[in-house]
Amino acid sequence: MSARDKFKQKIDKLGDAEQIAAINCNTNCVVTAGAGSGKTMVLSYRFVRLIVEEMCHVDEILTLTFTRLAAAEMYSRIQAELYNLADDKQIEEELKLFTKATITTIDAFCHRIVASDPTRYGLPVDFILDEEESRVMARECALALFKEEGTHPGLIALASYASPDILMDEVLVPLAVKHFHPSTAFNNESMALLAMDQFTTLYQESVESFLKVVNRLLQIEYHTKVYRDNLPIFQEVAAKGDELSDPANFGNLGDYYSTLKVRKLGGSGEGVRTDYNALIDLFKQYQEILTLAEGAVANRQMLQETFSFLELFYYRYLKSKRERGVVNHGDVANMARDILLNNPTVRRYWQGRFRYILVDEFQDTNRLQKELVYLLAARSDYEGEGVPPPSALQDDKLFFVGDEKQSIYRFRDADVRVFKRLGKEIVASGGQKILLKHNYRSEPVLVSFYNSLFKEIMGESSEEYEAQFEKLESRGATPGVSPKIEFYFKELPKEDQPVLEEDEEWAEAVEAEAWAIGELIEQMVKKSDAYHIKGREGRRRPCY
DSSP: OOHHHHHHHHHHTTOOHHHHHHHHOOSOEEEEEOTTSOHHHHHHHHHHHHHHTTOOOGGGEEEEESSHHHHHHHHHHHHHHHHTTTTSHHHHHHHHTGGGOEEEEHHHHHHHHHHTSGGGGTOOTTOEEOHHHHHHHHHHHHHHHHHHOTTOHHHHHHHTTSOHHHIIIIIIHHHHHHHOOTTSOOOHHHHHHHHHHHHHHHHHHHHHHHHHHHHHHHTOOOOSHHHHHHHHHHHHHHHTHHHHHOGGGTTOOTTTGGGOOOOOOOSOOSSHHHHHHHHHHHHHHHHHHHHHHHHHHHOTTHHHHHHHHHHHHHHHHHHHHHHHTEEOHHHHHHHHHHHHHHOHHHHHHHHHHOSEEEEOSGGGOOHHHHHHHHHHTBOTTOOOSSSOOGGGBOTTSEEEEEOGGGOOTTGGGOOHHHHHHHHHHHHHTTOEEEEEOEEOSSOHHHHHHHHHHHHHHHOOOOSTTSOOOOOOEEOOOOTTOOOOOOOOOOOOOOTTOOOOTTSGGGSOHHHHHHHHHHHHHHIIIIIOSTTOEEETTEEEOSOO
């Protein structure tokens, strides 16, 4: 039997129409794959099908994923599937070439593109990727400018809204690391707006922490005059929580935060007094940050005054990058995009290098990475400028797999909206969108529970950044297996119940959850016999 027939027979035995459709799809395709739906198998089977049916070579398929671990797993899975067909002469030859297969992370692939033309950006050919060093360099550059340009009007304007440490670590350093790239030109207005965005981000993150501190303070009861004087302030802030958190109100709250006057408890000693006063310190710390950030967002005039200072910072930081030959992930992705846009020779090389592109975990990518893939997939006759629209893509080159519910939103700018829009774009340009809705990992009882629970939690996704609930289908039950659902919940103390520092309720919800899960894992792998599972050599604990 030929490798083609043998593999087709294997696909047909899957019995899952959606999986088979995804593997055999002959147009651009976006696959939404929930947990346990077999997405890794589908992606690896598709790779093999392109070889046995489309007569593609292993080095003509670009396979991209999000982590090195996932790339290594994908490499092993695909290689193992090819070994199962190794009695075929064609497959035998492809296995000899398998080390040339490009199965890698998006970051590593971008690095390869930039390595072909780094001098365009003043970088040495042996430049290195180092996130932490990039951050250290940004701080060093900011500190040097603080010392050299202490009387600069732009620095004075910024410093009027934040202490030096906050301005450096929460505004300037994140701004530089995220937006100052060797491939981007300085633009007064856009850079100043980005600085303002950084103040807004600082406000958003700080107000969330501020409200958590207030809620913890409200859980403590202590019978002194200072406590009674502070209590109405905390109650007022808690009542205004939604208003303070609403982005529409940023910059419109006036001097609200500076009017909040609270004091520490007097006396000495350990216990509730110490914890209360530690929280008061946190309250005042966030109060200062919010007062400054609120003022900065409100004062748009500050933008004009910061232009020249931000420009000094921009060029100082990029000079340091070039001299040290150090860049970060954002730099590499932006440079790769810029090269593909502006170097036709390099762009045509990479477009012709791969017949097919498979992208895993696409829910964890961002707009920039999507544009990179589109640039690689443009039709050879496309002569437009900029990133090609969906209508200009080759009609069978792209295959995306992702699950919006598993998106690590905002990590390295991951944006689930990109994945949701991608599906619409691919379908509108003649491609397909396929949903893998069967969960093969969990028992039916558990899948039914997941559906009931997450339908209530997720509700209707009215916002584009929200994941949409999709009901999962289950496989047949495993004989002899009795699924179990355990609830771990953290009760809130009653309003009239004082909270002592030794009480378990003192921990925040996230801390309590982490502790409970850690305790459960320890029970499963070290102590309890209740979680034994079937292994090759009998029953064993669920650890390796």
